[in-house]
Amino acid sequence: MTLLFRRERGRLPAGTAYIAGRTIREGGVVVFPTETVYGMGADALNSAAVKRIFEIKGRPLDNPVIVHVCSRGQVEQLARDVPAMGRILMERFWPGPLTLVLRKGPAVPAPVTAGLDTVSVRMPDNRTALSLIRQARTPIAAPSANISGRPSITSFEEAVGELDGLVDVIIDGGSSRIGVESTVLDLTSGVPSILRPGGVTAEQLREIMPGLTIHPAAEGFTVYRGKAPSPGMKYRHYAPVHSRVLLFEPQPGLEEAMIAKWRQISRSGRTAAFLVTDETEIHTGTVVRLGSRERPEEIARRLFSSLRQLDRSGVDYILAEGIGEEGIGLAVMNRLRRSAGKARGRSPAHRKESGSSP
Ligand code: TXA
Ligand code: MG
Numbered sequence: 001m002t003l004l005f006r007r008e009r010g011r012l013p014a015g016t017a018y019i020a021g022r023t024i025r026e027g028g029v030v031v032f033p034t035e036t037v038y039g040m041g042a043d044a045l046n047s048a049a050v051k052r053i054f055e056i057k058g059r060p061l062d063n064p065v066i067v068h069v070c071s072r073g074q075v076e077q078l079a080r081d082v083p084a085m086g087r088i089l090m091e092r093f094w095p096g097p098l099t100l101v102l103r104k105g106p107a108v109p110a111p112v113t114a115g116l117d118t119v120s121v122r123m124p125d126n127r128t129a130l131s132l133i134r135q136a137r138t139p140i141a142a143p144s145a146n147i148s149g150r151p152s153i154t155s156f157e158e159a160v161g162e163l164d165g166l167v168d169v170i171i172d173g174g175s176s177r178i179g180v181e182s183t184v185l186d187l188t189s190g191v192p193s194i195l196r197p198g199g200v201t202a203e204q205l206r207e208i209m210p211g212l213t214i215h216p217a218a219e220g221f222t223v224y225r226g227k228a229p230s231p232g233m234k235y236r237h238y239a240p241v242h243s244r245v246l247l248f249e250p251q252p253g254l255e256e257a258m259i260a261k262w263r264q265i266s267r268s269g270r271t272a273a274f275l276v277t278d279e280t281e282i283h284t285g286t287v288v289r290l291g292s293r294e295r296p297e298e299i300a301r302r303l304f305s306s307l308r309q310l311d312r313s314g315v316d317y318i319l320a321e322g323i324g325e326e327g328i329g330l331a332v333m334n335r336l337r338r339s340a341g342k343a344r345g346r347s348p349a350h351r352k353e354s355g356s357s358p
Pocket of ligand 2: 143152
């Protein structure tokens with residue numbers, strides 16, 4: 001049975017963090033809000049509890065999870081040889097959507113890091129998440145809460161819809177403020193490198209680290225095979241269950257190309273819907289608006305919930321408009337490209353069951 005803590009008039013019931021924290025301490029699994037997306041958490045120092053997360057999500061065992069902390073002191077419990085730059089970044093961006101890949105300390109059990117000698121840590125910028133970690137009195141390992149391969153979860157309703165009955169607790173945090181996951185930054189390999197673009201932008205990081213590199217896979221075009229610096233790169237992600245996403249890179253003639261595709265699909269007896277920015281002049285059929293190109297933060301915030309909304313509506317194809325890669329636009333395009341990705345080879349079991357994508 002899943003215990004649901006729902007917000008009433010903006011407030012969680014008294015004792016929510018205490019009970020959920022105790023659940024974590026006792027080896028349970030708690031779905032909780034963060035500023036990026038909802039996470040599925042367990043005691044990061046309890047191997048069996050972390051394994052349960054992999055089982056529930058259907059997550060490949062070689063994909064490590066991020067450990068969430070509520071204090072810098074907890075980082076010392078998890079990592080060793082934290083470089084000076086790591087401390088500067090924590091000072092500047094924590095709490096916030098920046099995950100640091102550091103050298104792993106001996107206390108971290110193998111399932112958390114999928115056997116790697118590095119551990120990724122972040123301090124979420126969300127009051128509920130922070131009080132949960134405090135009450136649990138242990139760092140919390142938490143991947144995004146979605147079943148592996150699906151779009152991330154950004155609301156309580158989506159969390160309940162997907163996970164009720166599978167986890168011990170789900171905590172309501174309303175809609176996620178940022179809507180895409182944290183930036184994953186590797187500090188262990190000489191030159192700092194963005195492995196996954198996210199809530200903290202490359203531009204923000206470059207102000208502090210002019211030499212910053214962005215891993216080629218961070219654009220989201222390629223699905224990595226074999227040894228990837230971030231195992232998450234290898235797997236298909238963010239994909240709706242029923243609908244197939246077709247992404248149109250931003251370019252002149254985009255509207256005509258999207259409408260032509262819509263006509264072609266309609267003629268073949270299948271259904272398609274548009275996922276576009278406010279500026280795009282498309283008014284045919286089902287149109288879901290992500291927000292203005294001028295405000296990519298708004299687009300990021302609505303991205304996953306819009307994909308889920310269209311997927312629930314049962315359309316065969318989602319014709320999605322790409323946006324510029326400045327700022328958080330890079331994270332949005334990474335998610336869109338990967339959700340449209342054609343690589344199938346290593347899809348987790350949960351995804352194979354859907355079987356409906358052509
Ligand atoms: O915003 C977020 O980061 C959310 C919230 C819940 O905090 N979490 C999240 O976790 O997105 P997940 O598991 O969906 O994505 C974690 C990514 C994966 O691509 C994984 O491969 C990578 O981080 N990662 C984790 N530990 C790593 C490590 N030691 N080295 C390289 N990549 C790592
Ligand atoms: Mg994820």
